[in-house]
Amino acid sequence: MTDILLIALAMSLLYISIANRLFTYLNILVFQGFILFGVTFLTLTKISTINLMLIMLETIVFKAVAVPWFINYVIKRNGITREAEPYLPNFVSLIIVTFITVATIILSSSIKDPNLDKTFFVVALSTIFTGLYLIVTRKKIITHVIGYIIIENGVFVLSLAVGNEMPMLVNLGIMLDIFASVLILGVFFNRIGDLLKDPDIKHLRNLKD
Amino acid sequence: MIGIFLTGAFIISGWLYFNRNIFVNYALLLIFIGFLSVFVFFEYHHINIREMEFFKPDALAILLLTALCIVSVPVIFHGYRYIEKHNVDETPKSRGLFFGSMVLLISACSVVYLSGHIAVTWIFVEITTLSASALIYHHRNIRALEGVWKYVFICAISITFVYIGILFLSLSLKDAGIEDMSFDSLYANADKLNPFWLKLAFLFIFTGLTAKLGLVPMYTAGIDAKDKAPAPAGALLASVLMNAGFVTIYRMYAVLARTPLHHWANTVMIIAAILSIFVAAVYMTRIKNIKRMLAYSGIEHMGLVVLGLAAGGIGVYAAILHIILHTLIKPTLFLQFNQVYWVYQSKSIYDVGNYFKYNKTGAIVIFLGFISATAMPPSGLFISEFLIFQSLFEAHYILILLAVLILLTMIIWGFGSNIFKLLFTPPLSIDETKIPYISSWESLSQYLLLGLAVYLAYDPPADFVTLLQDAAKLIPRC
Numbered sequence: 001m002t003d004i005l006l007i008a009l010a011m012s013l014l015y016i017s018i019a020n021r022l023f024t025y026l027n028i029l030v031f032q033g034f035i036l037f038g039v040t041f042l043t044l045t046k047i048s049t050i051n052l053m054l055i056m057l058e059t060i061v062f063k064a065v066a067v068p069w070f071i072n073y074v075i076k077r078n079g080i081t082r083e084a085e086p087y088l089p090n091f092v093s094l095i096i097v098t099f100i101t102v103a104t105i106i107l108s109s110s111i112k113d114p115n116l117d118k119t120f121f122v123v124a125l126s127t128i129f130t131g132l133y134l135i136v137t138r139k140k141i142i143t144h145v146i147g148y149i150i151i152e153n154g155v156f157v158l159s160l161a162v163g164n165e166m167p168m169l170v171n172l173g174i175m176l177d178i179f180a181s182v183l184i185l186g187v188f189f190n191r192i193g194d195l196l197k198d199p200d201i202k203h204l205r206n207l208k209d
Numbered sequence: 210m211i212g213i214f215l216t217g218a219f220i221i222s223g224w225l226y227f228n229r230n231i232f233v234n235y236a237l238l239l240i241f242i243g244f245l246s247v248f249v250f251f252e253y254h255h256i257n258i259r260e261m262e263f264f265k266p267d268a269l270a271i272l273l274l275t276a277l278c279i280v281s282v283p284v285i286f287h288g289y290r291y292i293e294k295h296n297v298d299e300t301p302k303s304r305g306l307f308f309g310s311m312v313l314l315i316s317a318c319s320v321v322y323l324s325g326h327i328a329v330t331w332i333f334v335e336i337t338t339l340s341a342s343a344l345i346y347h348h349r350n351i352r353a354l355e356g357v358w359k360y361v362f363i364c365a366i367s368i369t370f371v372y373i374g375i376l377f378l379s380l381s382l383k384d385a386g387i388e389d390m391s392f393d394s395l396y397a398n399a400d401k402l403n404p405f406w407l408k409l410a411f412l413f414i415f416t417g418l419t420a421k422l423g424l425v426p427m428y429t430a431g432i433d434a435k436d437k438a439p440a441p442a443g444a445l446l447a448s449v450l451m452n453a454g455f456v457t458i459y460r461m462y463a464v465l466a467r468t469p470l471h472h473w474a475n476t477v478m479i480i481a482a483i484l485s486i487f488v489a490a491v492y493m494t495r496i497k498n499i500k501r502m503l504a505y506s507g508i509e510h511m512g513l514v515v516l517g518l519a520a521g522g523i524g525v526y527a528a529i530l531h532i533i534l535h536t537l538i539k540p541t542l543f544l545q546f547n548q549v550y551w552v553y554q555s556k557s558i559y560d561v562g563n564y565f566k567y568n569k570t571g572a573i574v575i576f577l578g579f580i581s582a583t584a585m586p587p588s589g590l591f592i593s594e595f596l597i598f599q600s601l602f603e604a605h606y607i608l609i610l611l612a613v614l615i616l617l618t619m620i621i622w623g624f625g626s627n628i629f630k631l632l633f634t635p636p637l638s639i640d641e642t643k644i645p646y647i648s649s650w651e652s653l654s655q656y657l658l659l660g661l662a663v664y665l666a667y668d669p670p671a672d673f674v675t676l677l678q679d680a681a682k683l684i685p686r687c
Contacts, residue, residue: 111405115383128373141358148365155369155376162379166388169379172328176372179335180365183342204355207433 002042006123009035010101013130017097018090021082022075025146026068032153033064039160046164058174067149070185075142085139096133101126120161127154145184152177211264211323214248218316226309229301234308238285241312249278265325268679269529273322273456276536277449281315283654287544288441290651294551303347310343314445321453326391330457331371334421337450338364344442345434356437363430367420374413381406392460399467407465411474414461421454423511425484435504440547443500444540447507455514455532462518463683475519482519483609485512490616494623497558502627503542506582509620510535517597524600526681531593537662538590541655542578545571548647558627562636570649572632577659579628583621589666
């Protein structure tokens, strides 16, 4: 069951690579939040109930509801157009994301470590790299933020792989989520919207040498 | 004591943020300085005694903590002068946020130095990002917004990298059957760790922390930050915050130095260091913004420090000496820049000139600061750089040494041509009636810092040398 959920997560990456509208991105974020909720429940069997509840609460409240809702609010408030505006055609994106997934599978099969759960490793790495890919190939600042949140989801999957032995690390991952998202989204994006009527990264190119 | 310090610092920082009364504000800052000094004194007398399970003040932590304490006093004083001078734009709220974040940044950095556990270090490195971003965004205009956005985004990515590194480190511990992630346990069990995961862990942690230390690949965020932050905050970002990155990289490197991966780690660090010095040389020869030039000079020095670490032997000692002296010298230039800005109201090299005519004491500080930062004798950095070169020579890195020397010459040329333009060439246009009177007393702290750097390098007290040697012992000699 865990494997099915993780593979669904990997498939959502392929879908996001060809998504055109920002709302599709948000729906995928919600979907990933729910998948992570399920994976957490199935994987972390050895940790204390309170800790498990805390982690699951975070995935459902924060990843699946609060962050997508807030991004939606920011998009509406700043009147951001709903196109994702990629630099590359969607078809090329699809090929690149597929390539990323295949490459991580090949990479993980070269690692010979009995302690490593390969599915977790492959899905986590491909999510992280897809997030990085989205950041570099999309024009809007908000898609950069979405790319970053996808990276965080990938990191969260990776932390679940060691979660049973070291629950502290999963808690740290939650701190990372909350800290970085609140900092990036809460404080600054509102202001970027106020100062820049058209939130596009082309306005953020003045600081240079 | 660390618990008391942290609680006290958080209370003072929060109080500063909510307080609107100017006298309470300055009283709180004075209390904080006193509190910090007592804390440093206490830790100095409790060296190597573990506190609250996660903290251990080792020799390196004590050295960096003392340097932090010495630098914070002039930084807070000049912060106060800065706020006073910009009186028109400042509100009690912006003043509270500025000093509150400054106190938080200083406290978070000191805890990073003292932390003996990689996860605790990581948490406080996050807090430095939070407080630094509030300082960078002090002026609330579009350029500051751009600077802070880039800083926050790159730091968020870098902190994620460090987290991934910690996860890989835990995988490498899993194979050895260890659960304790404190540095002491890592040192003791270094030979049992799985080398593959350890390699990945080091790569990710190193790459992530380059955003704080200021090395290739993530140095860019720091440059914009130091440019856009008010000069006193820039002084902190260019010294104590960089040290926070250094101390963590140093401790991770000490783990790898106990394994067969030592040579591999050296190669990674040398590549990052050479590229950093190269980037600094390229930008410093053509840069026209004085503050960014100072920031790039920091990149060069961190490159040298990491090169010293990688060379090993006397290089480790020299690297630590270099970073301490750099902590004293770089803030001097940033703090002095405040006065330059009052005279010319510009950071561009095209608008400044003839500084000797307008502010003699300040001009002498700039001149001495230039000599110090480029490591010309009698600068303290001359000693440490010389030792780093010696260690490179002894480690048979002759080609690297040659390349570094050529790049440093370019840097001195670029740095010098801008500084001499500022000091001696008349500016294109300036309205001399608008130049404010600047008291010589405002430069006193800079003289003291520069003097201290010379003293520590040429006639170091015995305690200082012992601490340096103890700190260097963390890296075993190969």
